[in-house]
Amino acid sequence: MTAQGPVLLVGTTKGAFVLIGDPERSHWQVRGPFCDGWPINHVIGDADSGMLWAGGGSDFHGAGIWRSEDGGASWVLTRLTRGEMDDWAETDAGFAAMIGWRPEPLPFAGFTQVWSLCHAHGRLFAGTKPAALIASEDGGRCWHRIDGLTDHPSAQSWQPGAAGLTLHTIVPDPADAARLWVAISAAGVFATEDGGASWQRRNRLSNAAGHTGHDHPAAPADGEIGHCVHAMVRAPGGQDILYQQHHHGVWRSPDGGRHWDDITPGLPSTFGFPIRVHPRDPDTIWTIPLNGDMTGRFPPDAAAAVWRSRDGGANWEALRAGLPQEGCFFTVLRQAMTGDDRSPTGVYFGTNSGSVFASSDEGDYWREIARHLPTILSLEVLDPA
Numbered sequence: 058m059t060a061q062g063p064v065l066l067v068g069t070t071k072g073a074f075v076l077i078g079d080p081e082r083s084h085w086q087v088r089g090p091f092c093d094g095w096p097i098n099h100v101i102g103d104a105d106s107g108m109l110w111a112g113g114g115s116d117f118h119g120a121g122i123w124r125s126e127d128g129g130a131s132w133v134l135t136r137l138t139r140g141e142m143d144d145w146a147e148t149d150a151g152f153a154a155m156i157g158w159r160p161e162p163l164p165f166a167g168f169t170q171v172w173s174l175c176h177a178h179g180r181l182f183a184g185t186k187p188a189a190l191i192a193s194e195d196g197g198r199c200w201h202r203i204d205g206l207t208d209h210p211s212a213q214s215w216q217p218g219a220a221g222l223t224l225h226t227i228v229p230d231p232a233d234a235a236r237l238w239v240a241i242s243a244a245g246v247f248a249t250e251d252g253g254a255s256w257q258r259r260n261r262l263s264n265a266a267g268h269t270g271h272d273h274p275a276a277p278a279d280g281e282i283g284h285c286v287h288a289m290v291r292a293p294g295g296q297d298i299l300y301q302q303h304h305h306g307v308w309r310s311p312d313g314g315r316h317w318d319d320i321t322p323g324l325p326s327t328f329g330f331p332i333r334v335h336p337r338d339p340d341t342i343w344t345i346p347l348n349g350d351m352t353g354r355f356p357p358d359a360a361a362a363v364w365r366s367r368d369g370g371a372n373w374e375a376l377r378a379g380l381p382q383e384g385c386f387f388t389v390l391r392q393a394m395t396g397d398d399r400s401p402t403g404v405y406f407g408t409n410s411g412s413v414f415a416s417s418d419e420g421d422y423w424r425e426i427a428r429h430l431p432t433i434l435s436l437e438v439l440d441p442a
Contacts, residue, residue: 061441063397065405065413066100066109068435073097073111075129076427082403082417085426091132092123099392101174102439109439110197112171112183117141119163120171122183124197135197137165164200165191170223173392177229177237184224188215188241190253203253206239211258218242218285218304225391226289228299238299238314243285246301246314259314260284282308282317287330288391292339300370302332302344302391309370320370325357331394335419336402340369343376343396343404343420345389355386363406365420379423380414387412392435399440407433 062078065085072090079085097113107128114120119140123132146153147160173184181193183200190203215222223242230236235252238259245260260281285304292298297313306321307329321327326346335341343365348357356362361380364373387408397403404420407413411430414423 063399063403064102064439064441065395066102066111066435066437066439067407067413067430067433068097068100068111068113068392069411069431069433070096071431073100073123073129073132074430076413078426082397082399082415085415087427087430088129090431091125091129092134095121095123096170097123097434098170098172099174099435099437101176101437103176104439104441108176108196110174110176110181112174114138114170115140116169119143120165120168120185122171122174122197122200135200136161136163137171137191137200138163138168139166140169165202172223172225173227175227175229177231178234180234182227182237184227184239184241186220186224187217187222188224188244190224190227190239192253205249205254206247206256209247209256209258211244215241215244216284226286228289228291230291232295238289238291240286240289240301241284242287243283243304245281245284245286246289246299248314259310261316263316263318282319288332288394290332290334290342292334293337294339296339298339298369300332300334300342302329304328304350307332307342307344307370320366323366323373324364325375328354329389330391331389331406333394333396333404336396336398338367340367341419342366342370343394345394345406347388353386354388359383359385361385361387363404363416363420363423376416376420376423378421379416379425390434393433395436395438397438397440403438405436405438407436409433 061080065076067074072094073092074089077086100111102109109125111123119138121136125132146158168185170186175182191200226240228238238248247256287302289301299310306327308317329346333343347354360382362375362377387410394406404416409432413427415426
């Protein structure tokens with residue numbers, strides 16, 4: 058794959074796709090589907106090596122991670138756990154031949170999907186459903202479990218969200234390989250500062266006036282913010298500023314998750330899934346509020362808007378130009394919003410109705426650059442710039 062513009066890596070319910078942009082980010086080619094049509098929850102890439110990885114699976118397939126060393130032209134699967142197809146194939150030689158199945162030992166049991174991927178400091182991490190963190194030191198061929206998280210004293214109290222008990226977000230420290238944050242729905246935020254040997258749970262409210270907890274099963278009113286974090290990002294720079302879109306709003310931490318402040322006021326709802334932070338400005342963030350947990354999970358008034366703050370969440374503005382303003386009932390899922398590192402930065406999101414929208418001016422104006430894809434589960438950028 059050769060490209061001079063950004064490349065969008067798309068995970069969907071029916072395989073992985075690659076969208077190749079031109080240098081002006083005005084024209085896009087859609088390639089795919091890849092990964093044999095597996096449900097792919099997350100696709101990432103390494104700009105230095107050109108490697109791509111796609112994580113997914115299902116009850117039928119089991120969990121696995123695909124990798125491509127040629128920009129997506131060909132893919133190799135590393136299977137991690139058994140699925141229903143293994144049970145069928147063991148007793149049906151015809152079915153086994155049809156899918157090319159052969160008996161092989163698999164390294165794990167107990168999870169059915171890979172939900173998130175992260176490549177940092179030469180290591181590849183994967184988050185699973187049910188929640189566990191695994192790592193690879195060889196680019197995704199061999200994997201081992203990070204037992205320090207699995208064995209955390211709170212693990213028996215973790216409760217599944219609506220999509221299950223998922224480790225859906227992995228956030229590295231770009232300057233320190235020993236530091237990592239993860240988010241689990243619905244268990245909250247965890248951080249390690251010793252490479253995964255030990256973990257701290259980081260869901261505390263700050264001491265700001267009015268922070269009294271929440272009345273919700275996933276949000277115990279005991280001095281913690283709710284455990285049902287939907288997405289989390291780390292701001293650029295060395296200040297350990299984190300943002301999360303939560304089941305109950307948008308929150309900001311100035312200290313790596315040790316304390317959280319509610320920055321939801323000014324948004325039209327407390328519910329949403331994705332959040333994105335500017336690659337150079339720690340105070341610029343984007344999110345996509347939806348109309349609520351139980352009322353449809355689509356844009357308020359069925360009119361799409363991306364909301365942007367330029368001051369760390371103190372004030373918000375709705376960005377609607379180019380987005381549908383009538384009869385819009387799509388959902389944007391937790392991993393389906395991303396951005397490039399160009400100037401001005403590009404921002405992108407994908408919908409459960411199979412559209413990808415892009416802005417090349419930090420959200421002021423939007424265009425639909427792909428449509429009729431399967432349900433979009435994730436978007437990431439691989440940018441050669």
